[in-house]
Amino acid sequence: MQQTVRHGFRHRRLFGLVIAALLVPLASVAGAGPAAQAAPTAQLNRYCGDHGAVGRLSNGRTVYCVQVQRTDAFVWSYSSDPIPMDPNSxxxxxxxxxxxxxxxxxxxxxxxxxxxxxxxxxxxxxxxxxxxxxxxxxxxxxxxxxxx
Structure with missing residues (x-):
């Protein structure tokens, strides 16, 4: 009888480990809302289409998709404020x-x-x-x- 009890304990323990292994990745995906998502990789001064987006340069610096004043153009900039001139022109x-x-x-x-x-x-x-x-x-x- 002791053999059966130990054998049942091993199965329950193994079952628990399998369930935990399956749930951990699901929990991390479920918790990865918009704030947890990585900022898009951007290039300073390049045109962008996601107005107001926050990005990262390859060196880790933060950039923003902002409007060029008096135009319809949006570019990646160090500042979140509109910039005075289009750096591409x-x-x-x-x-x-x-x-x-x-x-x-x-x-x-x-x-x-x-x-x-x-x-x-x-x-x-x-x-x-x-x-x-x-x-x-x-x-x-x-x-x-x-x-x-």
């Missing part, structure tokens, strides 16, 4: 140091988007402390709120 190119017009002349800072568009910082970005904060890895919006 700039008539100049930038490297890590400066931005230049096609003729090779330097683009004045007041005509550039700066950090917000992934360009080298403008004088304003530097003097306000925005650049120093952003270089620490903090989100653009956190840095912007610190300098206001």
């Amino acid at each position: 700039r008539g100049y190119n930038c490297n890590s140091q400066t931005c230049r017009w096609p003729d090779g002349s330097t683009v004045p800072n007041y005509q550039r988007c700066g950090l917000l568009c992934g360009e080298p910082p403008t004088n304003s970005d530097i003097q306000s402390g925005l650049n120093d904060c952003f270089q620490t890895g903090a989100d653009f919006e956190d840095c912007e709120s610190r300098i206001r």
